[in-house]
Amino acid sequence: xxxxxxxxxxxxxxxxxLCGIGLIVVVRKLIFRITKDQVVALIFTTGLIFIYYGxxxxxxxxxxxxIAYFLLALCFLxxxxxxxxxxxxxxxxxxxRAFVSLPIVILFHQIMVSKAKPMKLxxxxxxxxxxxxxxxxxVSYLAIRALLSAQFGLSTPIxxxxxxxxxxxxxxxxxxxxxxxxxxxxxxxxxxxxxFKLKEHLVIFLLFSIMSVxxxxxxxxxxxxxxxxxxxxxxxIFVHYLVANSKLDELRFLTTSAMVVSLxxxxxxxxxxxxxxxxxxxxxxxxx
Numbered sequence: 348x349x350x351x352x353x354x355x356x357x358x359x360x361x362x363x364x365l366c367g368i369g370l371i372v373v374v375r376k377l378i379f380r381i382t383k384d385q386v387v388a389l390i391f392t393t394g395l396i397f398i399y400y401g402x403x404x405x406x407x408x409x410x411x412x413x414i415a416y417f418l419l420a421l422c423f424l425x426x427x428x429x430x431x432x433x434x435x436x437x438x439x440x441x442x443x444r445a446f447v448s449l450p451i452v453i454l455f456h457q458i459m460v461s462k463a464k465p466m467k468l469x470x471x472x473x474x475x476x477x478x479x480x481x482x483x484x485x486v487s488y489l490a491i492r493a494l495l496s497a498q499f500g501l502s503t504p505i506x507x508x509x510x511x512x513x514x515x516x517x518x519x520x521x522x523x524x525x526x527x528x529x530x531x532x533x534x535x536x537x538x539x540x541x542x543f544k545l546k547e548h549l550v551i552f553l554l555f556s557i558m559s560v561x562x563x564x565x566x567x568x569x570x571x572x573x574x575x576x577x578x579x580x581x582x583x584i585f586v587h588y589l590v591a592n593s594k595l596d597e598l599r600f601l602t603t604s605a606m607v608v609s610l611x612x613x614x615x616x617x618x619x620x621x622x623x624x625x626x627x628x629x630x631x632x633x634x635x
Contacts, residue, residue: 363414364404370420377424387590387595394605395579403576412442412576414441415577419434419580422449433484435484435485445577451578454550531582533604534585537589538586542554572617
């Protein structure tokens with residue numbers, strides 16, 4: 348994408364910034380649609396700003412995670428299949444990790460229409476129009492990638508070797524996985540316990556399978572935090588079950604706790620070691 352828009356970092360940061368604002372708006376609307384509560388929507392969205400997923404558009408680092416996160420979030424919010432297809436398809440081309448994250452979108456749309464409690468396999472396999480749009484986007488992406496690879500020899504380089512990266516990352520696994528969710532691991536923990544209580548075994552299996560794949564992939568690349576953060580949209584599914592099976596005050600307390608923990612934890616980022624990225628406006632202030 349840098350080749351397409353040129354090497355103008357101001358343009359890159361401008362696009363990232365706009366997508367960062369867009370992500371905040373989209374997530375707030377999505378959480379309000381799920382919870383029907385403006386307070387939870389505000390607390391949840393504010394909390395996300397304090398973790399990498401929500402602040403990726405506001406740091407001085409010329410990568411396109413925020414654009415991919417924004418497009419993936421639109422896949423959850425959009426109801427028209429064509430829009431879901433377009434958002435998902437573009438996200439795949441921005442980063443392969445977005446492709447791996449798309450099953451979360453499919454599971455979300457299936458859960459939203461499922462009336463079976465606990466959810467049955469039939470509810471997963473009988474895809475909604477939105478889920479079919481995601482599947483078609485994934486197949487289209489793979490087909491075009493295969494065509495480009497066959498015709499022009501284009502492929503994703505793997506360098507350095509995976510085992511070398513894996514060995515180097517062993518001391519950073521914990522920090523890398525933690526920084527992907529930070530305080531929102533509380534939502535994952537409480538939501539998981541609730542799903543076990545509800546005997547939603549299929550949902551638990553699918554959620555943890557997707558999360559395991561994304562986190563495992565994150566551990567064999569240098570940028571653990573930004574890779575594992577592609578699993579953050581599982582929170583939308585956990586919130587759906589939490590609001591339906593707990594008191595509103597309890598959900599407000601849980602999301603507030605997640606927000607506070609994320610606020611208090613420094614803005615660390617695991618990329619070839621542990622780094623800290625200040626917001627770009629602070630960097631700009633120092634430059635001026």
